[in-house]
Amino acid sequence: MQKLTEIRWHARAGQGAVTASRLVAETAMDDGMYMQAMPEYGAERQGAPLKAYTRISPDPIEIHNNILHPSIVIVLDDTLLPDIDVCEGITEDGLLLVNTRMDADEVREVAINVPASIDVKTVDASNIAVNTIGRDIPNTPIAGALAKVTDVINVDSLKKYVEKSFSEKFSEKIVAGNLASIDRAYEEVH
Amino acid sequence: MAENNIKVMAASGDQMVAEAFRQANPDVLPVYPITPQTIIVEEFDRFVAEGRIHTEFVPVESEHSAMAAAIGASAAGARTITATASQGLAYMWEELYVAAGMRLPIVMANANRALSAPINIHGDHSDIMGCRDSGWIMLFAENAQEAYDDTLISFRVAEHPDVMLPVATTLDGFITSHALDRAELMDDEVVAKFVGEYKPERSLLDTDDPVSYGMFANLGNFYMENKLAQRKAMDASMKVLQEVGDEWEQISGRPFEMVKTFGMEDAERVIVVIGSSIGNARHVARILRERGEKVGVVGLRVFRPFPAEQLVNALKGAKAVAILDRTESFGGEGGPLWAETVAALTKAGVDVPCRNYIYGLGGADVTVELLEGIYEDLKELPAQAAKHEIPAVAYRGNRS
Numbered sequence: 001m002q003k004l005t006e007i008r009w010h011a012r013a014g015q016g017a018v019t020a021s022r023l024v025a026e027t028a029m030d031d032g033m034y035m036q037a038m039p040e041y042g043a044e045r046q047g048a049p050l051k052a053y054t055r056i057s058p059d060p061i062e063i064h065n066n067i068l069h070p071s072i073v074i075v076l077d078d079t080l081l082p083d084i085d086v087c088e089g090i091t092e093d094g095l096l097l098v099n100t101r102m103d104a105d106e107v108r109e110v111a112i113n114v115p116a117s118i119d120v121k122t123v124d125a126s127n128i129a130v131n132t133i134g135r136d137i138p139n140t141p142i143a144g145a146l147a148k149v150t151d152v153i154n155v156d157s158l159k160k161y162v163e164k165s166f167s168e169k170f171s172e173k174i175v176a177g178n179l180a181s182i183d184r185a186y187e188e189v190h
Numbered sequence: 191m192a193e194n195n196i197k198v199m200a201a202s203g204d205q206m207v208a209e210a211f212r213q214a215n216p217d218v219l220p221v222y223p224i225t226p227q228t229i230i231v232e233e234f235d236r237f238v239a240e241g242r243i244h245t246e247f248v249p250v251e252s253e254h255s256a257m258a259a260a261i262g263a264s265a266a267g268a269r270t271i272t273a274t275a276s277q278g279l280a281y282m283w284e285e286l287y288v289a290a291g292m293r294l295p296i297v298m299a300n301a302n303r304a305l306s307a308p309i310n311i312h313g314d315h316s317d318i319m320g321c322r323d324s325g326w327i328m329l330f331a332e333n334a335q336e337a338y339d340d341t342l343i344s345f346r347v348a349e350h351p352d353v354m355l356p357v358a359t360t361l362d363g364f365i366t367s368h369a370l371d372r373a374e375l376m377d378d379e380v381v382a383k384f385v386g387e388y389k390p391e392r393s394l395l396d397t398d399d400p401v402s403y404g405m406f407a408n409l410g411n412f413y414m415e416n417k418l419a420q421r422k423a424m425d426a427s428m429k430v431l432q433e434v435g436d437e438w439e440q441i442s443g444r445p446f447e448m449v450k451t452f453g454m455e456d457a458e459r460v461i462v463v464i465g466s467s468i469g470n471a472r473h474v475a476r477i478l479r480e481r482g483e484k485v486g487v488v489g490l491r492v493f494r495p496f497p498a499e500q501l502v503n504a505l506k507g508a509k510a511v512a513i514l515d516r517t518e519s520f521g522g523e524g525g526p527l528w529a530e531t532v533a534a535l536t537k538a539g540v541d542v543p544c545r546n547y548i549y550g551l552g553g554a555d556v557t558v559e560l561l562e563g564i565y566e567d568l569k570e571l572p573a574q575a576a577k578h579e580i581p582a583v584a585y586r587g588n589r590s
Contacts, residue, residue: 022370026200029372035200038369041312062469062476064333064365065555 003059005152006067009052010086011076013044016139020076021052023143027153027161028056036061049080056152070094072150076125076138078102081111087118094118097145099125099138103190121149123189125181132184133177144182145189155186197375203334203366204229206373207273207299207359210341212237213381214297217268217388220248220259224278225311226363227301231273253278257285257298264294265403267393269345272296275363276303279317283324289356290325290420292403295348295388296356298326299341302465302516303363304552312553313363315465315517319493319526325420327357327427328494330465332450334371336491337361339444345385346434352426362466364553376442384441428495448492449500453479457486458509459568462501462531464490465516467549467556474561485565490527498534505535510571511544512564518548524583543575546583554587 007024011017018039025035036055042048053067071091078100080086087096096118098107104120114120123145125138133140140162147155159179166175199206208230211219221231237243246263250256256272264270274282279300289296302318304310322328327347331337337359344357361367392401407413428448435446452472454460461471468489475485488504490497505511513532515525523529524546532544547564550556564586574580 022200025370029198029200034372036369036371038364041364041368063473063558064362064369064466064469065557068557 004055004057004061005072006070007054007056007072007074007152008067008070009054009074009076010080010084011050011052012080013048013050014046015076016137017050017052017076020074020139020143021054023139023158023161024146024153025054025056026165027143027158030161031154031157033058034061036064040066049084072097072146072152074142074146075099076142078107078110081107085112087111087114090115090118092117095150096120097142097149097189098122099142101127121145121189123185125185128181128184128188132181133174140178141181141185144185147182148186148189155182158182195377199373199375200370201334201373202229202368202370203331203337203361204301204368205233206334206338206375207341207361208233208237209375210338210381211271211299212243213376213378214269214271214342214345214385215243215382216245216271216297218246218248218260218263218270219272220250220256220263220270221272222250222253222256222274222278224253224275226303226313226367227273227275227278227299229367230299230301253281254285257282257289260296260298261285261289261292261294264289264296265292265394267390267395269349269388270294270296271298273299273301275301276305276311276317279321280305283321286321286324286326286356288404291416293354293420293423294356295345295354297341297344297348298356298358300358300360301363301367302360310552311363313365313367313466314551314553315515316551318358318360319517321358322494322526325355325424326494327353327355327424327431327492329357329359329492330490331359331361331366332466332468332489332491333366333373334361335373335444337366338373338375339438339442339446340491342381342385343431343434343438343446345388347427347430349388350427350430350434351391353423353430355420355423355427365466374442380441384438424495428497431492431495446491448490448497449504450489450491451486451504452476452489453484453486454488454504454507456484457507458484459565460486460488460505460508460511461514461561461564462488462490462505462511462527463514464493464527467514467516470556470558471514471561474558474565477558478562478565483565493527493530496530496534498530498537501531502534502538502540505542506540508542510568511542512547512568513544514547514549514564516548516550518551528583543571543580545571545580547586548583549586556587560587
């Protein structure tokens with residue numbers, strides 16, 4: 001139970017946060033882990049702030065509530081930082097991962113309340129997505145960045161999962177773009 | 191036996207119910223869509239459209255019609271399913287009693303959800319607990335896996351000659367219906383063999399042995415006797431549930447326990463709960479037990495028939511019990527789980543102080559802190575009981 005990892009996603013509707021919460025969960029499941037993924041269901045309007053959750057554990061996950069004390073917070077849209085306390089309830093040794101052009105120090109300045117004890121990592125996942133996939137869908141590259149800065153998911157497992165599941169729905173070009181976005185975010189996150 | 195190819199799924203509870211419905215190969219599905227059972231019927235409709243199953247899919251104009259059509263189909267001898275939630279279940283009301291009174295083995299999935307007003311689409315037990323006296327067997331899944339297992343077990347229980355009652359196989363709205371979870375899907379052939387074919391003893395369309403259903407039974411015309419027969423069938427379903435559940439365990443490796451216990455070998459302070467929150471309570475009890483606190487959880491998977499004997503046995507060593515209801519019974523002494531539990535304990539002569547809490551209405555979050563607070567409250571309960579000062583039913587998780 002100590003190994004239960006809780007991730008909270010902050011994004012705007014339409015950025016693919018719900019898909020990302022599932023992508024990370026299913027990647028972990030393919031590596032034999034138990035998982036949970038769910039959005040906070042509310043009004044579904046394009047651009048509205050939303051939260052989603054991912055839980056990963058080597059043991060069956062019994063708790064079902066919203067994640068109030070995440071050890072990892074991922075923000076897909078940096079315009080949320082001045083408005084929403086994305087770090088609310090984060091664990092002392094937590095990690096904040098943001099899709100942004102800013103660096104970690106700038107994020108600490110802009111965001112409402114970033115505890116000094118947590119780690120902050122940034123990656124320009126939107127720019128990577130535009131250059132690799134052709135659209136500002138930062139959810140796949142941010143998962144690649146997550147694989148770099150934590151051991152929650154493995155980058156090879158992530159790519160394997162993306163290749164398998166995306167190939168059912170998308171063209172070869174889009175699948176290749178997504179895989180390239182993972183590699184680039186893995187390299188560029190800092 | 192066919193080789194059991196188990197597929198580990200990343201799926202929602204609704205998806206797992208849809209898979210169970212597909213594998214049970216029903217003849218007729220009359221349905222009207224409502225959140226949060228939506229995915230069940232969407233998925234099932236896809237199976238029909240893809241030709242993977244040949245169920246007669248009947249999109250009707252309301253839930254009342256859905257249950258009316260299900261009653262007709264089932265009386266005609268068809269294996270019949272439907273799915274609903276919340277206002278949809280409420281709209282079926284009078285038909286629920288007809289289905290049970292006519293002894294029709296319909297299997298209905300319900301994604302447990304709040305009732306209006308105010309409008310709320312989230313999970314609680316207001317809808318399903320409201321029909322607890324309608325004569326349906328009622329199962330409550332804790333997670334997506336149990337939603338799947340319960341649904342398969344339901345067919346065998348409903349259609350058993352000693353039972354012949356409708357079954358509601360339920361899962362908590364959004365919490366279980368929509369969240370992505372890990373669950374095992376058993377092999378189609380193995381499941382088909384387990385569920386078997388439905389061969390009704392009688393049916394409306396059997397012209398060689400014509401029968402009538404739902405006849406007039408006024409004063410002196412066996413109305414009481416019909417009701418007594420329903421009670422006996424419900425009582426008999428207890429044994430059948432366990433037998434079928436045990437048989438499913440042989441196949442799946444997952445035990446079917448009507449009353450699930452955690453920490454009860456030495457627990458003094460106990461939470462009694464039903465539905466997905468059993469998991470939350472177990473999670474919290476695990477943390478507290480690591481700190482040396484003697485706490486436990488008793489979770490019910492079956493509410494009708496009420497597993498009184500198992501529940502009482504589980505609670506025999508407890509010193510203080512919190513009973514959690516995710517529904518209201520306005521003006522009553524407590525919620526339905528409280529009332530049944532206290533009645534069962536009293537009948538068995540087990541004297542343990544019990545306190546009732548209302549929580550999680552309209553999907554209100556069931557936090558670790560909420561449950562820790564209840565365990566903390568229970569420290570005071572024996573002293574309060576000694577002074578005949580057990581607090582009245584209390585809300586938890588609301589803004590004060």
